[in-house]
Amino acid sequence: MRVVVxxxxxxxxxxxxxxxxxxxxxxxxxxxxxxxxxxxxxxxDGVGIDGGPTxxxxxxxxxxxxxxxxxxxxxxxxxYAAETLxxxxxxxxxxxxxxxxxxxxxxxIGAFAxxxxxxxxxxxxxxxxxxxxxxxxxxxxxxxxxxxxxxRRVGLSRIDALWRTMPWATxxxxxxxxxxxxxxxxxxxxxxxxxxxxxxLAPATLMLVAHVEQDGVWLVKGGMKRVAEAxxxxxxTQGARFRFGTEAAEIIVEGGRVxxxxxxxxxxxxxxxxxxNGDVAALGQGMLGERARRGVRDTPRAARSLSAIxxxxxxxxxxxxxxxxxxxxxxxxxxEFDAVFRRRQVTAAPTVYLCAQDRGHGEVAAGAAxxxxxxxxxxxxxxxxxxxxxxxRDIEARSLGLLHDCGLEIAMDSRNSVTTTPAGFHRLFxxxxxxxxxxxxxxxxxxFARPGAKGGVKGLYFAGGxxxxxxxxxxxxxxxxxxxxxxxxxxxxx
Ligand SMILES: Cc1cc2nc3c(=O)[nH]c(=O)nc-3n(C[C@H](O)[C@H](O)[C@H](O)COP(=O)(O)OP(=O)(O)OC[C@H]3O[C@@H](n4cnc5c(N)ncnc54)[C@H](O)[C@@H]3O)c2cc1C
Numbered sequence: 090m091r092v093v094v095x096x097x098x099x100x101x102x103x104x105x106x107x108x109x110x111x112x113x114x115x116x117x118x119x120x121x122x123x124x125x126x127x128x129x130x131x132x133x134d135g136v137g138i139d140g141g142p143t144x145x146x147x148x149x150x151x152x153x154x155x156x157x158x159x160x161x162x163x164x165x166x167x168x169y170a171a172e173t174l175x176x177x178x179x180x181x182x183x184x185x186x187x188x189x190x191x192x193x194x195x196x197x198i199g200a201f202a203x204x205x206x207x208x209x210x211x212x213x214x215x216x217x218x219x220x221x222x223x224x225x226x227x228x229x230x231x232x233x234x235x236x237x238x239x240x241r242r243v244g245l246s247r248i249d250a251l252w253r254t255m256p257w258a259t260x261x262x263x264x265x266x267x268x269x270x271x272x273x274x275x276x277x278x279x280x281x282x283x284x285x286x287x288x289x290l291a292p293a294t295l296m297l298v299a300h301v302e303q304d305g306v307w308l309v310k311g312g313m314k315r316v317a318e319a320x321x322x323x324x325x326t327q328g329a330r331f332r333f334g335t336e337a338a339e340i341i342v343e344g345g346r347v348x349x350x351x352x353x354x355x356x357x358x359x360x361x362x363x364x365x366n367g368d369v370a371a372l373g374q375g376m377l378g379e380r381a382r383r384g385v386r387d388t389p390r391a392a393r394s395l396s397a398i399x400x401x402x403x404x405x406x407x408x409x410x411x412x413x414x415x416x417x418x419x420x421x422x423x424x425e426f427d428a429v430f431r432r433r434q435v436t437a438a439p440t441v442y443l444c445a446q447d448r449g450h451g452e453v454a455a456g457a458a459x460x461x462x463x464x465x466x467x468x469x470x471x472x473x474x475x476x477x478x479x480x481x482r483d484i485e486a487r488s489l490g491l492l493h494d495c496g497l498e499i500a501m502d503s504r505n506s507v508t509t510t511p512a513g514f515h516r517l518f519x520x521x522x523x524x525x526x527x528x529x530x531x532x533x534x535x536x537f538a539r540p541g542a543k544g545g546v547k548g549l550y551f552a553g554g555x556x557x558x559x560x561x562x563x564x565x566x567x568x569x570x571x572x573x574x575x576x577x578x579x580x581x582x583x
Contacts, residue, residue: 090580093118093350093358094329095337095377096366098126099562100552102320103154103569104364104576109327110158111577116358117329118350120336125317126366127518127525127554128562131401131507138401138460139312140509143444144283144414146301147563151316154566158323165319167310169450174306175414177276178495180438185276186412191303202270209267213277216253216267217300223250224297229564232571233541233557236534255293256533263293275422279440282466284560285394285526287426292533308413308449313562320566340365340372340549342380347548362548362580364572368527368555369540371520384545392531392538393469393524394560395429396511398484400463404505405456406445409497413449417441417495429468430529439465441488443497458505463488471515471523481510527555542568542575550576 090113094101097119109115121129130137148168155162162168174187174194185201188194191214199207227242228234234242243251255263260281264274278288280298288295309315321331339351340363349359365372365381373387419425419438428436445453446460453459465488476484485508492499511523518525530536539557542550552569554560559568 090114090362091360092116092362092364092576093337093360094364094366095340095350096126096553097121097124097317097321097331097333098366098553099128099317099320099565100554100556100569100572101126101364101366102317102324103566104366104550104552104573105329105569106154106158106320106324106327107570107573108364108576109324109329111573115324115329116360117324117331118335118337118352119331119333121517122333123318124321124331124333125314128313128317130312130314131509133401133403133460133507134458134505136403136460137312137314138403139314139444139446139462140399140401140507142313142562143446143462144302145307145309145313145316145562146305148305148307150563150567151320154320154570155323158327160323160326162319165322166315168307169310171306171308171413171449173412173449174302175416176410176412177416177418178409179272179418180491180494181420183272185272189303189305198273202268202273206268206270206273209269210273213264213267213296213299214303217296217298217303219250220254220294220297221300223247223254224294229558230567232575233537233539236537255296258293260288260291260293260295263296264288272418275418276416278422279416282395284530285524286529286531287430289423289426290430290529290531292530292535294536295530306414310450312446316562337377339378340381342378342546345547347546362550362576364550364552364569364576365544366553366569368518368521368524368553369551370524370527370555372544374520376520381544381546381549385540387520388524388528388555390470390522392528393522394526394529396467396469396471396514396523396525397464398435398467398481398511399509400485400501400506401509402461402463402499402501402506403458404461404500405458406461406500407498409492409495411443411445411448411497413445415443415445417443417491417497419491425466429466433468433470435465435467435484437487438491439484439488441465441491443492461499467511467523469511469522469524471511471513471521475512476510481508526560527553530559542572
């Protein structure tokens with residue numbers, strides 16, 4: 090069977106690997122010059138800096154992909170367990186590290202906010218573990234269920250476990266039950282942004298992200314881009330072929346089923362099936378042809394997930410002991426998400442995430458330039474054009490101002506940094522408006538609005554962060570595995 094995979098993001102790479110391993114003749118196309126999609130390198134002053142995902146979790150998903158090919162992930166990628174998960178600092182005062190070790194984190198929280206919040210933290214860890222256990226096989230690692238199917242998979246006898254996943258409460262409300270210190274509510278509420286959501290709108294179910302981090306954050310030698318390259322190499326060992334700098338213009342549908350792909354230059358590639366790894370919103374907009382659009386809706390602007398403004402920087406820093414993952418919080422979290430999702434602006438005082446990519450499994454000599462990604466949340470309106478340069482400069486100045494107020498100085502200027510705006514992300518990832526995580530999983534049932542692995546046309550399948558089970562590199566890889574499984578199941582019964 091001939092299969093074309095459009096997109097060499099994590100979902101496309103995983104799908105290609107499984108399909109090739111099971112004997113399909115797989116061609117992977119990507120308009121970009123190399124594998125990884127959002128896991129891309131931005132070149133600054135001659136060096137590659139991870140400009141997309143930086144937090145590597147759920148290693149078991151990647152290990153499974155390699156082991157099913159008879160290989161080991163660590164043959165391809167050097168991983169180091171992070172002892173410090175992240176360092177957090179607040180402008181109004183306070184610094185807190187979270188550790189891989191729960192007791193160590195609880196002690197740190199006790200010293201930071203008091204014994205009640207340390208106890209609250211332990212209860213929170215237990216609850217996030219419980220939510221994850223309930224949803225791991227029933228939701229994350231399975232084909233997309235309907236709400237009724239989810240109840241069936243979890244089992245009526247365990248309906249209380251499903252109730253404890255708290256889809257009816259917002260994450261922010263639920264966190265109030267564990268933490269009295271507003272800074273801790275802010276810290277743990279930020280996990281909603283891992284899925285492109287506001288903690289004020291996302292269901293408390295997303296507290297499971299805390300468990301995912303607690304289960305292991307890994308630092309990758311060569312950065313996240315290396316993970317993508319490793320899966321490309323793995324897929325090649327199984328016989329998949331890659332064509333980069335190659336954009337699909339149309340998924341060709343005849344007689345109600347997929348028969349191939351037409352490229353931008355007019356070339357046709359025949360195939361019995363296509364896995365689309367771009368954002369499904371692009372399909373919904375008809376960007377891959379009217380016929381492939383069947384059964385897929387565009388994502389309404391109001392339902393898009395977060396975008397970001399990022400700066401990839403190579404510069405010396407001083408004044409603050411950076412670790413690999415760092416978060417600098419301003420004071421008003423509610424205002425930050427209200428600005429992004431309702432007023433469609435970057436707030437006056439945005440939270441800044443900073444990944445110091447040379448730290449954590451190596452140190453940086455004093456005064457030496459180091460590689461960093463800085464990120465602030467932004468509205469997904471990149472299809473409305475670039476932000477006003479004056480506004481953009483102001484956001485940059487205010488972000489650096491927050492770092493300064495927390496003690497960190499970065500000698501950053503236009504020569505040692507590259508900025509990516511929502512419009513830039515929109516150009517890289519068509520149909521998205523710069524939304525980086527597909528639809529936002531807001532409300533009790535938002536997560537069920539993501540399509541499953543199968544399109545509305547015979548022979549069309551979906552993989553990636555815009556479909557079930559959701560965004561993030563492990564989840565996107567899981568979606569690719571689910572798409573391959575569904576495709577193979579359908580072809581066996583045809
Ligand atoms: C700044 C940023 C920070 C993030 N941080 C994290 C993090 O720390 N941890 C984490 O786990 N996740 C993080 N994420 C999310 C994570 O990167 C994504 O969820 C995941 O990588 C998406 O993978 P995907 O399979 O959807 O493919 P994508 O990465 O979206 O790639 C899709 C590919 O399809 C190609 N394509 C699209 N249309 C066509 C076409 N017509 N023809 C040919 N090719 C096409 C594109 O060029 C692209 O390469 C972050 C994302 C960003 C942008």
